[in-house]
Amino acid sequence: MLPFANISQHIEHITHSLAEQGYVIIPDFLPDDFISALRKEALTLQAAGKLARATIGKAEHNTLDHRIRGDLIHWLDHVDASAVQQDFSRIMEALRESLNEHLFLGLFELENHFAIYPPGAIYNKHLDQFRGNEERQVSCILYLNEAWEEKDGGQLRLYLDGKEPTPYIDTVPHGGTLVVFLSSQFWHEVLPASHPRISLTGWFRKRSSTLP
Numbered sequence: 001m002l003p004f005a006n007i008s009q010h011i012e013h014i015t016h017s018l019a020e021q022g023y024v025i026i027p028d029f030l031p032d033d034f035i036s037a038l039r040k041e042a043l044t045l046q047a048a049g050k051l052a053r054a055t056i057g058k059a060e061h062n063t064l065d066h067r068i069r070g071d072l073i074h075w076l077d078h079v080d081a082s083a084v085q086q087d088f089s090r091i092m093e094a095l096r097e098s099l100n101e102h103l104f105l106g107l108f109e110l111e112n113h114f115a116i117y118p119p120g121a122i123y124n125k126h127l128d129q130f131r132g133n134e135e136r137q138v139s140c141i142l143y144l145n146e147a148w149e150e151k152d153g154g155q156l157r158l159y160l161d162g163k164e165p166t167p168y169i170d171t172v173p174h175g176g177t178l179v180v181f182l183s184s185q186f187w188h189e190v191l192p193a194s195h196p197r198i199s200l201t202g203w204f205r206k207r208s209s210t211l212p
């Protein structure tokens, strides 16, 4: 059983939209109390010093440059997951199965991190697939912000025509909004915000073709 009644419809809609246009934005994907429980976990981890500056690129060539990427992250640990994280995993597992069934993506796991962007922090225009590594197939970003308004900034800018500067769609990171897109196709960037900007970001991965 999935924790919320309307999740199955959302999953159908996400699957259909990814097949049709490669991306989808779902306002109110999850209820406020669930979002607020996740937000509290992110803030508690931050207060405990368990968020670290995010790096860019593959593990062996990591670089740290706040002009490119200014967020702090904490990778979720599936073994030690809280109750609310387990509910979230069940929802995302149902989405993974639907995407595999209808889009034949061969997704086998989800990697997730909390992210907090301090005021003014950005993530420059990028693709989520690293060069030479196609494991990341589908990017999912769930916003955890409380009472966010458009004037607070922090939009996700999703470019719709490859690397071309237009057209694009801006998404305001309202708590509960989920954005899903094909990691290989959509360049995107995070605009600066006037408040700390909190999210739970994940990637469905397929197995690396270099593995035996």
Ligand SMILES: O=C(O)CCC(=O)C(=O)O
Pocket (backbone or CB within 6 Å): 115, 123, 128, 141, 155, 156, 188, 189, 190, 199, 201
């Ligand atoms: O938080 C967002 O809106 C996007 C984050 C992102 O692009 C990433 O972590 O790769």
Ligand SMILES: [Fe+2]
Pocket (backbone or CB within 6 Å): 126, 127, 128, 139, 188
């Ligand atoms: Fe990204």
